[in-house]
Amino acid sequence: EVQLVESGGGLVQPGRSLRLSCSASGFPFGDYAITWFRQAPGKGLEWVGFIRSKLYGGTMEYAASVKGRFTVSRDESKSIAYLEMNSLKTEDTAVYYCTRDARSVYGDSRLFDYWGQGTLVTVSS
């Protein structure tokens, strides 16, 4: 069974850091890019960034709103992706979701087909 489980959310003060984890199981992690989205309370969905699979260089892309502050990484041995969030702002308060992407290998059928349950990050003093 395919599963993505986020963890690491919580309450953090502005300017501080937090690291989220996305634990994957039930599929070949190495074949998939991992993408992070977020949703501020009562708002729509926003793309945050992603990391390609090692097969495609493991490179990353980020939204302008988080570039230079957030870093996505992955540990192939543990099938975990991370979202390191630095210099947090109140506007980063949101539920953060991870999802998988293997369209380069399997086509669009394997694009964002499974999502984690989300983890809430609250940035407040």
Next chain:
Amino acid sequence: DIQMTQSPSSLSASVGDRVTITCRASQGIRNDIGWYQQKPGKAPKRLIYAASSLQSGVPSRFSGSGSGTEFTLTINSLQPEDFATYYCLQHNSYPLTFGGGTKVEIK
């Protein structure tokens, strides 16, 4: 950045109604779009990928169409469990962008 304009932002409908939601892209995105359903407190769920392909396990009353800049999600014979918020998402180019969402409410 590609802007996705979704309409309407909300609608009221009755069980059994046919509902149509539209997303317009600010530039051509081929068929690089998916449709997602989200219920309160839950993660988004993919309904449609590649503009018109039905996600496995999703009821056939859901359908998608369009190519280029105009896309449509149709729900035939709305069911009680379909009351939710729906989003389109383009993956043609980065940054990926969502439509603003359509909240489908009970009339």
